[in-house]
Amino acid sequence: MERDLQCRTFEQGPIRPPSEAKSLLIRATRNCPWNRCAFCHSYEGARFSLRTREEVEGDIRTAKAVADEIREISWRMGRAGRIDDAVLRYIYGRQDTYGDAHRSVAAWLYFGGTSVFLQDADSLVMKTDDLAAIISLIRSTFPTVERITTYCRSKTASRKPVEELRRLKEAGLSRVHIGLESGSDEVLKFVRKGVTAAEHIEGGRRVVEAGLSLSEYVIPGLGGEAWSKVHAEETARVLNAIGPRFIRLRTLQIVRNTLLYEKLKKGEFTPLDDEAVLAEIRLLLENLEGIESTVVSDHILNLLEEVTGRLPEDKERMLGVIDAYFALPKEDRLVFRIGRRRGIYRSLADLEDRVTYERLRGVLAAYEGGEGDLERDLRRLMHQYI
Numbered sequence: 001m002e003r004d005l006q007c008r009t010f011e012q013g014p015i016r017p018p019s020e021a022k023s024l025l026i027r028a029t030r031n032c033p034w035n036r037c038a039f040c041h042s043y044e045g046a047r048f049s050l051r052t053r054e055e056v057e058g059d060i061r062t063a064k065a066v067a068d069e070i071r072e073i074s075w076r077m078g079r080a081g082r083i084d085d086a087v088l089r090y091i092y093g094r095q096d097t098y099g100d101a102h103r104s105v106a107a108w109l110y111f112g113g114t115s116v117f118l119q120d121a122d123s124l125v126m127k128t129d130d131l132a133a134i135i136s137l138i139r140s141t142f143p144t145v146e147r148i149t150t151y152c153r154s155k156t157a158s159r160k161p162v163e164e165l166r167r168l169k170e171a172g173l174s175r176v177h178i179g180l181e182s183g184s185d186e187v188l189k190f191v192r193k194g195v196t197a198a199e200h201i202e203g204g205r206r207v208v209e210a211g212l213s214l215s216e217y218v219i220p221g222l223g224g225e226a227w228s229k230v231h232a233e234e235t236a237r238v239l240n241a242i243g244p245r246f247i248r249l250r251t252l253q254i255v256r257n258t259l260l261y262e263k264l265k266k267g268e269f270t271p272l273d274d275e276a277v278l279a280e281i282r283l284l285l286e287n288l289e290g291i292e293s294t295v296v297s298d299h300i301l302n303l304l305e306e307v308t309g310r311l312p313e314d315k316e317r318m319l320g321v322i323d324a325y326f327a328l329p330k331e332d333r334l335v336f337r338i339g340r341r342r343g344i345y346r347s348l349a350d351l352e353d354r355v356t357y358e359r360l361r362g363v364l365a366a367y368e369g370g371e372g373d374l375e376r377d378l379r380r381l382m383h384q385y386i
Contacts, residue, residue, distance in 0.1 A: 008066050009101045010059035011051075013119035015042050017177050017215070018298055019248075020149060022111035024063060024142075025104065025119055028056050028134060032121035034153060037181075038191040038259035039222065039252065043121065053130040057137055064141050066105045067113070083109040113142065118150035124176070125156055128164040132171040139172040149175040149215075155195045157203030165210030175213040175245075178204065183238030184230050187223045191260065197238050204242030214244040218284070220302075221252035221277040225270040232280045236287030243291040251277055251301040253382050273375065274303050274337055275326075281307060282322045285315060301382055303340055306347050324348060334374070335360045341381035 011027045031046040074080070074087045083106060091098050091106040098106075116138050123131060135148055150173065157165075157178065182188055183197050195203075207214045216239060223231030239247060254261050254271060263269040272280065281304075285295070288311055295318060297307045306321045325333065325348060332351060338360050339345035351357055367374040 008062055008069070009099055010062040010066075011055075012100065012104065016117045016119065017149075017151075017248075019215070019296075020115065020117040022108065023115040023117040023147075023149070024108040024113070025117055026056065026059060026063070026134075026138065027051065027119040028123040028126060028131065028150070029120050033125055033156075034121075034194045036192045036194060038263065039181075039219070039254065041255055041258050044257055048121075050126060053133060056134050060134070060137050060141055062101070063105055066101050067109060067142075070102065070106050070109060113144045115147040115149070116142070116145055118148065121151050122153045122156055123150040124152040124160060124168075128160075128167055132167050135168060135171040135173050145172075147174040148172050149177060152176045152178055152203075152207075153195065154178055154180065154200045154203035157207050158199045160203075160206060162206050162209050165206060165212060169210055169212050173212060175215060176207050177215045178207070178217065180204075180216040180235070180238065181219045182222050182231050183235035184223065184227060185234075187227050187231050187234075190227070191222060197234065200238050201241045204238075204244060208243060213246070214242070215246040215248055216242065216244040217248045217250055219250050219252050220281050220284070221272045223280075225272060225276075228272060228276065228280050229283065232283040233287055236284050236289075239293070240287075240289055240291055244293055246296055247288075247293050248296045248298065249281065249302055249307070250299050251303070253301055253379075255383065274378070275333070278303055278322055278325065282319060285318055285322075288315070300340075300343065303337065304348075321348070331361070331364065334364050337378060338363055338374075341378050 012025045013027045013030065016023065016025060028051060030049045030051060031043040033048045035043050035046070035048065070083060070087065070091065071081045073090065074082055077087060077090065079087055088106055088110050091102055118134075138145060138148060157176070180200055181191070181193055183200060185197050188195060188197065204214060204216065218235055218239075252271065254264055260269060264271065285307075291311055293311045295307065295309055295311065295314075297305050304321055304325060307318050309315070309318045325336070328336070328348075335357060336345055336348065336351060339350065339356065344350070344356060344360070364374075366372070
């Protein structure tokens with residue numbers, strides 16, 4: 001029987017938003033239909049393709065069969081169908097028997113089995129009838145599912161009739177994630193985003209009008225030194241025009257094998273350091289007006305995870321967090337940066353742990369003694385989280 005279990009598998013793509021870490025991944029499309037952004041290497045060398053409705057529905061049924069098998073294992077283990085630590089250890093500890101499908105579904109059930117993310121970069125390019133049928137099947141197959149989300153490009157959303165977006169919502173789609181990145185046409189053109197600020201606004205507004213929760217991603221630092229101010233101000237302008245449910249911050253980290261990396265090497269792009277990025281985020285927040293959105297800083301690349309809150313009521317508090325950082329003595333700011341980039345610190349209050357502080361201050365002292373390049377090593381530490 002266990003040899004047969006290895007045959008049960010379904011297709012999963014390479015990425016999903018951090019907020020979907022506990023979601024079941026169902027692949028509706030493969031890769032990215034644009035795949036030319038200067039900062040992205042997620043789909044390097046991969047061609048975009050649509051999966052058929054039948055293929056995706058087959059994967060949903062396979063995921064259901066896998067879920068049923070895992071619950072049977074739970075019953076045999078005396079866990080009464082619960083997917084707890086013991087069941088999870090059992091599945092993960094037998095990699096010769098249970099493959100990625102079983103591990104993925106087991107982890108999903110362990111966390112409640114309440115959310116599904118449709119991969120890859122732009123599921124809304126599918127025909128609305130097909131995508132609605134897929135979403136409906138997920139809802140009927142997994143009654144515990146409370147949220148179904150997907151990535152989408154602004155250009156795709158800007159061309160999708162609101163009526164069709166509403167149909168997807170009625171079928172069970174909950175949220176759309178869009179990579180806004182910037183609201184500046186200069187920056188968007190420089191990084192080859194393939195969309196204009198006007199299209200960002202149009203696409204975002206259609207998603208919101210359809211009643212779907214909209215999550216817009218912004219990349220602080222994407223304008224480099226040349227466009228930092230316009231990047232912050234124009235991004236705020238576009239977000240104000242859209243009014244998304246979430247604004248998610250993802251600090252720029254330039255990776256090899258991207259066009260932006262080549263521009264950096266040629267001197268065509270000068271990146272911002274941590275503190276310049278933080279000043280840019282402050283300018284962005286200052287210019288967000290007239291919207292009820294939640295700002296989220298849920299990524300290790302962001303220096304201050306605490307810059308999170310609901311607009312407009314938490315705006316001053318978020319600005320205050322940034323101001324509190326800049327009010328610290330230079331040595332404390334450097335210690336915090338080292339701690340954050342090493343994954344030790346999560347908030348400014350962590351500086352109060354004197355044992356950890358003194359250990360990190362010792363690391364800083366070594367750099368002050370000429371033992372290495374601190375900024376270079378901090379960039380390398382950031383790179384490991386990509």
